[in-house]
Amino acid sequence: MAQLSFRDRFFSPPVARALTSPSGILALGAGAAVGVLATLATGGLAGPIIGGVVGGLVGYSGRIALALPPKGTGPRIDPFGVDEPWRHAVRDAVHARNRFREAVRTFRSGPLQDTVRGLGDQLDQAVEEVWAVAQQGQQVAEARKRIDDREIRWELQRAASQIPPGAAATPVQEQTVEALNEQLASGARMDAIMRSTFDELNLLNARLDQAVTQAIELSVTNREGGFAPVGSDVRAIVDQLGALHQAMSDLDGPTASTVESAPPSDQEAPRTAPPATGPTSPTSPPSAPDPR
Structure with missing residues (x-):
């Protein structure tokens, strides 16, 4: 089986669905919440804001990574x-x-x-x-x-x-x-x-x-x-x-x-x-x- 490039794996239907799926939105929110909680002890507003943004990106990226098709498999042809x-x-x-x-x-x-x-x-x-x-x-x-x-x-x-x-x-x-x-x-x-x-x-x-x-x-x-x-x-x-x-x-x-x-x-x-x-x-x- 031909190997799929990262571009082909990223621009695939499973990833497209994950971008707008409820689980993707939940992962974004959960990551942001964890980031905010982890930086509350730093005091001020800058820490929680940055932590929320970084945490949200990490959570969202993780959800997309799970949706990527395996590298060694091609698209399902029907x-x-x-x-x-x-x-x-x-x-x-x-x-x-x-x-x-x-x-x-x-x-x-x-x-x-x-x-x-x-x-x-x-x-x-x-x-x-x-x-x-x-x-x-x-x-x-x-x-x-x-x-x-x-x-x-x-x-x-x-x-x-x-x-x-x-x-x-x-x-x-x-x-x-x-x-x-x-x-x-x-x-x-x-x-x-x-x-x-x-x-x-x-x-x-x-x-x-x-x-x-x-x-x-x-x-x-x-x-x-x-x-x-x-x-x-x-x-x-x-x-x-x-x-x-x-x-x-x-x-x-x-x-x-x-x-x-x-x-x-x-x-x-x-x-x-x-x-x-x-x-x-x-x-x-x-x-x-x-x-x-």
């Missing part, structure tokens, strides 16, 4: 903790790792088995990266659900209909239409991000399956030297998954590049001109890509 299509990607990665583990159990003891175990650690890391990307993709999908394209288009139609035919829009009307179009653009960017991320996950999972198959084939032929290229392939996959993970982590708002890369919508929203006469059918938000 494909059903995310929705489709992210669940499909996680299950593919876990399946590839399980195939490898089953094959390793059949290997005879010796140098080949030691080499294969090192490859297993890299596969563990790859699966953890897939899980991290899938969780971030799930967060984007949840945020996307809160953008109602149909309602925004209706608001856009209403705003545009208030502009007399052939007349110029007022500054307020222009800003209203622009704000509504920006909301639609945000939804389009999120759709593009989800599609591209899922496509990359599919590609990297396919390469992971290929590496596992090659490793199993080499184990049958007892060609220990052939594992070096396979190990390099898996390391490259882990690096690319890490880059994808980082790219999703850095996603903190719209950028010019994502606007340009977003695919055009089937129904372009009007800017400042009034809508065409006749009813328009509402457009539902684009759905996340189906698992392949």
Whole structure:
């Protein structure tokens, strides 16, 4: 199992829960009380205040330390903790790792088995990266659900209909239409991000399956030297998954590049001109890509 860094262990769900849990607050209060009582004999106000602050920090830090996951264990990976299509990607990665583990159990003891175990650690890391990307993709999908394209288009139609035919829009009307179009653009960017991320996950999972198959084939032929290229392939996959993970982590708002890369919508929203006469059918938000 791949070793977790202190940063990964600290920024984990158990620690996040401990920060705001009743037990964390109690530990803070208890530590502060002990610090105050321990410094009352010093006289004055400075001693108890400093003692309370230090005691509170010690108590709170102790509660957080207890919540840190063990260094040698990775995150609990549950494909059903995310929705489709992210669940499909996680299950593919876990399946590839399980195939490898089953094959390793059949290997005879010796140098080949030691080499294969090192490859297993890299596969563990790859699966953890897939899980991290899938969780971030799930967060984007949840945020996307809160953008109602149909309602925004209706608001856009209403705003545009208030502009007399052939007349110029007022500054307020222009800003209203622009704000509504920006909301639609945000939804389009999120759709593009989800599609591209899922496509990359599919590609990297396919390469992971290929590496596992090659490793199993080499184990049958007892060609220990052939594992070096396979190990390099898996390391490259882990690096690319890490880059994808980082790219999703850095996603903190719209950028010019994502606007340009977003695919055009089937129904372009009007800017400042009034809508065409006749009813328009509402457009539902684009759905996340189906698992392949």
